[in-house]
Amino acid sequence: MTELARRTLLWLATIAIGVGCGATNPPHASVDPPPPVGNLRRLDVPEAGRAYHGVLPAGTTEPDSDVSPRALDGYEQTVGRKVAYVYFSTDWFRSRAFPSNTAGWIRDRGSVPFIRLMMRSQRQPRGQHHLGAPLQRAELSRGPEERPRLVLPGRRRGGLGRHLRIRLGAIERRSLPDLPFPRRGHASAAARRHGEQAALHPRVRDHQQQPALRGGAWVRAALADLVGGRWPEVAASPGGRSAGTTTALPEATCSCRMTRRSPPPFGAR
Amino acid sequence: MLVQDDPAVAAAFRSALTGPGASSVVDAPLLR
Numbered sequence: 001m002t003e004l005a006r007r008t009l010l011w012l013a014t015i016a017i018g019v020g021c022g023a024t025n026p027p028h029a030s031v032d033p034p035p036p037v038g039n040l041r042r043l044d045v046p047e048a049g050r051a052y053h054g055v056l057p058a059g060t061t062e063p064d065s066d067v068s069p070r071a072l073d074g075y076e077q078t079v080g081r082k083v084a085y086v087y088f089s090t091d092w093f094r095s096r097a098f099p100s101n102t103a104g105w106i107r108d109r110g111s112v113p114f115i116r117l118m119m120r121s122q123r124q125p126r127g128q129h130h131l132g133a134p135l136q137r138a139e140l141s142r143g144p145e146e147r148p149r150l151v152l153p154g155r156r157r158g159g160l161g162r163h164l165r166i167r168l169g170a171i172e173r174r175s176l177p178d179l180p181f182p183r184r185g186h187a188s189a190a191a192r193r194h195g196e197q198a199a200l201h202p203r204v205r206d207h208q209q210q211p212a213l214r215g216g217a218w219v220r221a222a223l224a225d226l227v228g229g230r231w232p233e234v235a236a237s238p239g240g241r242s243a244g245t246t247t248a249l250p251e252a253t254c255s256c257r258m259t260r261r262s263p264p265p266f267g268a269r
Numbered sequence: 270m271l272v273q274d275d276p277a278v279a280a281a282f283r284s285a286l287t288g289p290g291a292s293s294v295v296d297a298p299l300l301r
């Protein structure tokens with residue numbers, strides 16, 4: 001073997017080893033949607049002129065996260081009708097665990113658990129919400145039109161903005177553009193000044209100009225994080241301008257719409 | 270306040286949900 005051939009083989013072996021070492025599968029991203037589940041049923045939309053009947057059967061300890069079968073019984077007996085869905089919130093500052101118990105008894109009664117996912121670290125007055133860790137540096141406040149608005153801490157470039165860029169990058173790779181983020185012009189001046197443009201990503205803006213595009217996988221992925229695969233059939237769509245509202249269906253897949261301007265009944269598909 | 274806590278509110282709900290417009294209310298999930 002000539003020296004040239006020996007060197008060539010050595011280089012090829014080196015390259016092969018290098019490629020092999022670098023070709024490991026990337027770590028499983030937490031934003032991966034849950035695997036498909038067979039025999040899923042979809043929540044259908046009522047025919048034109050009809051609407052789902054739902055209620056928040058509030059308990060006694062929290063305004064919207066404490067619901068009880070007793071309150072639901074009282075409501076249904078009072079109004080003389082059953083409900084198609086039961087609406088309640090789950091607060092991350094209480095627990096990030098999926099509210100299986102509550103969703104379970106709602107499902108057992110034949111209704112759909114309509115769950116507001118409140119990603120905040122504490123309850124704030126005047127409608128201000130703080131996202132929970134790892135988004136705890138962000139603040140979700142209400143915009144001038146009662147539209148959820150993401151306000152980024154401008155002086156902390158390595159905080160939320162970086163995190164959101166990571167999330168957006170993951171979303172882009174999956175071509176899932178439906179995000180509950182604000183349009184350009186709705187970010188804080190600090191966010192613009194310091195270049196924290198993650199929430200104003202052109203992909204988001206473009207998507208909001210094309211309502212035909214649907215996704216909701218960001219919320220679905222967040223829920224996948226929450227439920228850890230226990231409820232893989234969970235799916236949701238923020239429906240354009242809403243944020244933090246999701247619907248979990250143990251036996252069906254649906255998209256829900258919940259905005260400050262529209263009534264709670266979900267527009268399923 | 271819950272609907273059932275106020276008789277007037279309860280009556281309004283009952284009327285709306287069981288009266289002439291009751292057929293427009295879907296009280297069970299439509300699954301397919």
